[in-house]
Amino acid sequence: MVELQNNCKMILMLKQRLITAAILIPLVVWALLGLQSGVVTLLFSVVSVLAAWEWLSLTGIQNSAIKAILVSLAVLLVGLALFYLPIMAILSMSLCVWLSATLLVIFFANRPLNPALIHLFQSKVFVFIAMTLILAGFVASAGLLHSHWPQGPALVLYVLVTVWLADSGGYFAGKRFGKHKLAVAISPNKTWEGVYGALVLALIWATGFHFTVGNPLQDLLSWLLLTAFIVMVSIVGDLLESVFKRSFHVKDSGQLLPGHGGMLDRIDSLLAAIPVFTVSLLILGAQ
Amino acid sequence: MLSLLYFLIALSILIVIHEYGHFWVARRCGVKVLRFSVGFGKPIWRKLGRDGTEYVIAPIPLGGYVKMLDEREGEVPENALDQAFNRQSLPKRMAIVVAGPLANLAFAVLAYWFLFVVGIPGIKPIIAEVAPESVVAEAGMVGGDEIVQVDGRDTPTWNSVFKALLRHAEQGDQTELTVASGGTRQTYSVKVPTLAVDEASRLLSEMGITPLRPEIAPVLGQIVPDSPAEQAGLQQGDRLVAADGRQLGNWNDWVALIQQKAGETLLITVERGQQTLELSLTPEAGDDGKGRIGAGVDTDFSSLPAELQSELRYGPLAAVKEAVLQTWLFTSSTLTSLWGMITGDVSTDNIGGPISIAQIAGSSAEQGLMSFVSFLAMISITLGILNLLPIPMLDGGHLMMFIIEAVRGKPLPDEVQIRGQQIGLFLLLMLMFLAFFNDLSRLFG
Numbered sequence: 001m002v003e004l005q006n007n008c009k010m011i012l013m014l015k016q017r018l019i020t021a022a023i024l025i026p027l028v029v030w031a032l033l034g035l036q037s038g039v040v041t042l043l044f045s046v047v048s049v050l051a052a053w054e055w056l057s058l059t060g061i062q063n064s065a066i067k068a069i070l071v072s073l074a075v076l077l078v079g080l081a082l083f084y085l086p087i088m089a090i091l092s093m094s095l096c097v098w099l100s101a102t103l104l105v106i107f108f109a110n111r112p113l114n115p116a117l118i119h120l121f122q123s124k125v126f127v128f129i130a131m132t133l134i135l136a137g138f139v140a141s142a143g144l145l146h147s148h149w150p151q152g153p154a155l156v157l158y159v160l161v162t163v164w165l166a167d168s169g170g171y172f173a174g175k176r177f178g179k180h181k182l183a184v185a186i187s188p189n190k191t192w193e194g195v196y197g198a199l200v201l202a203l204i205w206a207t208g209f210h211f212t213v214g215n216p217l218q219d220l221l222s223w224l225l226l227t228a229f230i231v232m233v234s235i236v237g238d239l240l241e242s243v244f245k246r247s248f249h250v251k252d253s254g255q256l257l258p259g260h261g262g263m264l265d266r267i268d269s270l271l272a273a274i275p276v277f278t279v280s281l282l283i284l285g286a287q
Numbered sequence: 288m289l290s291l292l293y294f295l296i297a298l299s300i301l302i303v304i305h306e307y308g309h310f311w312v313a314r315r316c317g318v319k320v321l322r323f324s325v326g327f328g329k330p331i332w333r334k335l336g337r338d339g340t341e342y343v344i345a346p347i348p349l350g351g352y353v354k355m356l357d358e359r360e361g362e363v364p365e366n367a368l369d370q371a372f373n374r375q376s377l378p379k380r381m382a383i384v385v386a387g388p389l390a391n392l393a394f395a396v397l398a399y400w401f402l403f404v405v406g407i408p409g410i411k412p413i414i415a416e417v418a419p420e421s422v423v424a425e426a427g428m429v430g431g432d433e434i435v436q437v438d439g440r441d442t443p444t445w446n447s448v449f450k451a452l453l454r455h456a457e458q459g460d461q462t463e464l465t466v467a468s469g470g471t472r473q474t475y476s477v478k479v480p481t482l483a484v485d486e487a488s489r490l491l492s493e494m495g496i497t498p499l500r501p502e503i504a505p506v507l508g509q510i511v512p513d514s515p516a517e518q519a520g521l522q523q524g525d526r527l528v529a530a531d532g533r534q535l536g537n538w539n540d541w542v543a544l545i546q547q548k549a550g551e552t553l554l555i556t557v558e559r560g561q562q563t564l565e566l567s568l569t570p571e572a573g574d575d576g577k578g579r580i581g582a583g584v585d586t587d588f589s590s591l592p593a594e595l596q597s598e599l600r601y602g603p604l605a606a607v608k609e610a611v612l613q614t615w616l617f618t619s620s621t622l623t624s625l626w627g628m629i630t631g632d633v634s635t636d637n638i639g640g641p642i643s644i645a646q647i648a649g650s651s652a653e654q655g656l657m658s659f660v661s662f663l664a665m666i667s668i669t670l671g672i673l674n675l676l677p678i679p680m681l682d683g684g685h686l687m688m689f690i691i692e693a694v695r696g697k698p699l700p701d702e703v704q705i706r707g708q709q710i711g712l713f714l715l716l717m718l719m720f721l722a723f724f725n726d727l728s729r730l731f732g
Contacts, residue, residue, distance in 0.1 A: 116708035
């Protein structure tokens with residue numbers, strides 16, 4: 001009986017999920033391909049503001065006025081950074097954050113965080129700083145990716161789709177074949193089988209993109225390696241959000257998108273994937 | 288992409304050596320090692336040793352780790368308590384922690400030993416010209432002199448002369464240069480100018496020395512696909528002889544000519560093996576407007592004339608001493624630079640991050656085994672030193688805690704340790720930021 005109820009709930013959630021996706025995806029495609037880089041950057045900023053709101057909520061701040069002030073402060077800081085710092089400084093900050101996050105999730109995948117880190121992740125000041133840095137890197141690199149290359153809009157769409165396919169591939173492969181835990185101490189539901197599923201789906205998409213739209217690195221092998229790398233990085237993004245949530249004993253970060261949890265849950269992987277993808281393209285000399 | 292591969296290979300080798308240092312000493316101290324993993328992540332191969340250690344190979348190629356029995360990281364059964372890391376005496380814990388960085392230094396000694404025994408090819412240190420009124424001119428040295436010894440030690444190549452002189456550049460003190468010219472040897476006392484670490488590349492010109500450079504033979508190395516050179520039918524190994532009937536014997540003359548002739552067609556004469564060919568070549572304009580053809584020169588040392596070829600080589604025993612000395616010199620110059628960055632005397636622009644290191648890894652690997660080994664030695668030393676910095680979370684940070692524990696008679700309170708680790712983390716992040724920022728600015732600044 002309970003199982004049946006759970007099944008119904010799951011199907012309902014899946015249905016909601018699909019409806020939300022059916023409305024949002026065409027909108028996103030149109031916005032990315034049709035709007036100017038400045039406007040797209042602004043849209044990414046709006047998404048970031050929503051994510052920041054949820055991020056602060058999960059630290060246990062309930063007072064909306066305080067949250068509004070903190071989000072405004074973050075917006076101000078990100079704005080100042082975008083205007084006054086060289087873009088390379090923001091990207092470097094972002095790389096630092098994601099390299100540390102990668103080391104963190106690798107090192108503490110199967111063992112409890114050490115006391116100094118637990119202490120850090122439970123500090124609201126730290127969460128605020130980390131959040132501001134991550135969102136600054138996200139908005140700056142999305143803007144750069146969209147405007148720096150002639151096929152920039154398509155590239156932004158490419159990372160989004162890659163990450164979403166990886167999420168779905170991971171979800172279904174994990175459900176069907178999941179056996180070996182990926183990072184028990186951070187997110188007990190993730191499995192290595194899910195990672196392989198994510199990689200398979202993303203690489204099929206990468207190959208398709210290469211032969212239809214064309215890839216900025218020209219050769220297929222580099223493109224596949226880069227895509228696989230981005231999938232791994234997106235998983236790091238996902239896991240980092242879990243570390244934040246676990247520190248405050250929260251599961252879902254919000255209910256903004258029906259069936260999808262919150263905005264933060266939707267974009268956590270992208271927060272890592274977009275900056276790393278952009279910097280990788282720069283370093284690899286994408287045309 | 289290939290650079291990245293070499294970088295990962297280098298990093299993995301060095302981290303495994305580092306971890307092996309911890310592992311080896313831990314075992315000697317009677318600590319139980321639960322796992323020695325090469326690579327991170329889910330094991331793809333594992334073997335249980337007779338000692339109870341699990342040896343693992345895992346897919347994420349970022350080095351590896353050693354996991355010791357430790358009460359702070361998990362339950363330890365009563366009967367194994369004396370084998371847990373945290374139960375060891377202070378000297379033993381210190382030894383285990385220091386062993387990682389020391390293994391990196393030991394590897395550097397081994398690598399340098401290998402290089403010295405095999406012999407490092409180089410260019411014979413013959414002075415082409417002496418700048419008037421420079422320190423060497425005033426000492427009485429002239430063009431054509433060959434520097435055979437610095438401070439009484441043989442210096443068969445420019446590289447070894449440079450390194451020997453660099454030791455004096457920090458203080459700006461006197462050095463003894465022994466010079467051979469026309470069969471006689473003479474020793475001069477010369478004052479080396481004071482230079483900061485980041486100005487080292489100017490050392491020879493500051494002293495007034497212009498090295499004798501070999502004439503570079505115009506023999507083609509790599510040809511870029513679809514470049515004007517390939518379209519003209521040029522091949523690797525071709526020797527350029529003449530352009531529009533004018534003989535040009537030196538690569539530099541060719542570069543000068545091609546840069547002027549963007550878009551114009553040249554009739555060139557080329558020797559390929561026994562044949563002589565006439566080809567027409569049209570240089571294309573580069574971003575700077577200068578002409579280029581997309582072919583490099585063959586930098587193989589075989590094209591260096593025999594009278595300029597030289598080699599730095601020692602016997603197996605002498606090489607041990609030289610390798611230790613070399614490791615020490617690089618260590619101390621790294622420490623001096625680091626200290627200089629803290630005091631502000633050396634610019635932090637000198638911090639190179641992973642991107643620069645990957646590029647160097649790639650280019651040194653392409654130059655052959657010798658330069659890759661020398662690169663490994665340098666990075667190994669850097670890794671060892673970085674890990675010994677008294678920053679909490681690194682080996683040096685642990686060491687510092689143990690020393691404080693030894694002085695106080697008991698460990699620092701937990702809150703202080705936690706604060707310390709957070710500060711350490713912050714410092715590491717700043718360092719990482721500088722490294723990335725320098726790298727990206729260098730590439731796209």
